[in-house]
Amino acid sequence: MSTASTKIITKSEQGIGSIIFNNPERHNAMSLDMWKGLADALIQFKQDQSIRVVIMTGAGEKAFVSGADISEFEKKRASQEQRGDYEKVFDLALGELSTFDKPLIAMIKGYCIGGGLAIAANADIRIATEDSSFGIPAAKLGLGYGFDAIKQLSSIVGPSHAKDILFSARFLKTDEALRIGLINFVVSRDELSKTVADYANTLVANAPLTIKAIKAAVTEVIKDPGQNSPEYVEQLVLDCFDSDDYKEGRKAFMEKRKPTFKGS
16 A cells, blocks of 8 residues: 555554554654645545554654644745645545544554644544653644644543643643543553554454444534434444344354454
């Protein structure tokens, strides 16, 4: 699989796709090409029917993603026109994250800051090490923060905690991030890879159509009134009942064995 950036590495094995942010010398800060590469990777994994779950993680030991690569801002984000071009690429990547219809897992160790937190917030499950830290330092840089990113953060932690994170621009430690619901699980560094792999394999073994319907339903629930589409979710539910996987699930239950789901 090729993407717009050599610093976005993709792998796939046994139904699990991986996206690795590979810029460790800058704590995996996201360059413009990396945002493009992230969108490319998500589009290709969405189209690959063999992939049921995608794990996102950062290379090295220091960071998941430490934010946007600020060293590029003077050349690529200094003017209003440049900002517009930059935001188009950024919005494309966040758009692909927010509409990705398979489970996304963020495997976090170290810094998860700024754009990194925006990426992680669009994952379905966030698993972090005990020494990770989280924050959005826009207020210390004089940057505006977009509506979609703030809405996503607010949907996870609530408006009050979102305001605190953004107003203060402080870094949250893992225990606080867990308490306010910013992350789902906390593990040691030694346990991280195995915990994430075990969780991903659990999802791979479950019925893909059911998971797709559940993810779509949750997405619709948190939309503003008048913008959600319950009819779309209902059709996905009907697709589950009409599927061969539903027949397989019933048969496996009666035969007291594990089902083998094919996503059809």
